[in-house]
Amino acid sequence: MKKTILITGSTDGIGLATARQLQQEGHEVLLHGRNPNKLEKLKSELGLVGFVADLSKFEDVRSLADSVIAHGPLDILINNAGVLRMADARTESGLDARFVVNTLAPYLLTRSLLPVLAKDGRVVNLSSAAQAPVNLRALQGEGELSDSEAYAQSKLALTMWSRHLADKLGPDGPVIVAVNPKSFLGSKMVKDAYGVDGSDLSVGADILVRAALSDEFAGATGLYFDNDIGRFSQPHPDVLDTRKNARLVKTIEQMLEDY
Numbered sequence: 001m002k003k004t005i006l007i008t009g010s011t012d013g014i015g016l017a018t019a020r021q022l023q024q025e026g027h028e029v030l031l032h033g034r035n036p037n038k039l040e041k042l043k044s045e046l047g048l049v050g051f052v053a054d055l056s057k058f059e060d061v062r063s064l065a066d067s068v069i070a071h072g073p074l075d076i077l078i079n080n081a082g083v084l085r086m087a088d089a090r091t092e093s094g095l096d097a098r099f100v101v102n103t104l105a106p107y108l109l110t111r112s113l114l115p116v117l118a119k120d121g122r123v124v125n126l127s128s129a130a131q132a133p134v135n136l137r138a139l140q141g142e143g144e145l146s147d148s149e150a151y152a153q154s155k156l157a158l159t160m161w162s163r164h165l166a167d168k169l170g171p172d173g174p175v176i177v178a179v180n181p182k183s184f185l186g187s188k189m190v191k192d193a194y195g196v197d198g199s200d201l202s203v204g205a206d207i208l209v210r211a212a213l214s215d216e217f218a219g220a221t222g223l224y225f226d227n228d229i230g231r232f233s234q235p236h237p238d239v240l241d242t243r244k245n246a247r248l249v250k251t252i253e254q255m256l257e258d259y
Contacts (some may be wrong), residue, residue, distance in 0.1 A: 004074050005212060006030040008055065008109070009081025011038045014126075014181055017205035018078065022212070023048065030068065032081070055081055055105040056097045058259055065112035074116050076212045078124045079106035079158075085147045093259055095141040102154035103139070107161050107252055114173065121174040123162075124211045129183045129228055131156035131236045136251050156236055157248060159224060163235070164245040166222030175221040178235070179211050182227040203227070 011033035031050035033039035053064035132152035159178040166176040181204035224235035
């Protein structure tokens with residue numbers, strides 16, 4: 001059955017590889033990118049609908065959600081966009097842009113799109129093997145973190161809110177699953193950060209397609225899939241701490257209200 005699938009960060013890397021694979025399988029793929037020129041080129045090449053948005057800006061995330069809602073019902077959301085190293089890691093409002101893009105933007109987009117997401121749909125959140133306990137002060141823009149610290153904390157925060165929202169929605173909402181697509185895939189982010197080519201991007205695209213469509217993930221809401229070992233796995237202990245999850249989500253909700 002044909003699905004309508006939004007993939008954030010789908011103008012290059014794993015996102016683009018996943019978009020191409022899903023289109024080849026006959027699904028309607030909605031592209032997203034930050035660079036309008038790159039997005040327009042891909043829209044023309046692939047014949048797909050696409051939306052421009054800078055996920056470090058909450059107003060752009062809300063506009064993206066409005067545009068997707070106007071487009072019509074959505075079956076699957078793949079929150080793929082992410083950053084590790086940035087020339088300027090502060091947003092105009094003083095927040096850590098790495099947390100904004102990796103944690104807050106996908107939360108805001110997911111919550112905003114719930115009204116048009118199919119009840120039997122799915123939200124696939126790109127997590128990582130790199131995870132570290134979340135400093136809520138850093139999440140709120142206080143203090144300084146290195147690129148690796150911010151990335152690891154933001155990816156654990158993403159995995160934590162995935163679990164929290166899945167528990168909150170239960171059987172009345174879409175499946176929400178966090179996936180480590182595999183470490184050191186050959187994405188632009190990996191090349192820029194580590195100076196290595198990385199492994200075949202199709203490995204990451206394959207698992208995202210499985211997470212989006214396969215029966216294997218139909219009952220996976222709230223779970224964590226680790227593609228470094230090729231199976232569902234125990235997440236970081238903080239993901240299983242309902243009180244920590246609740247505090248994190250309360251902080252995120254307050255930030256979204258404030259900004």
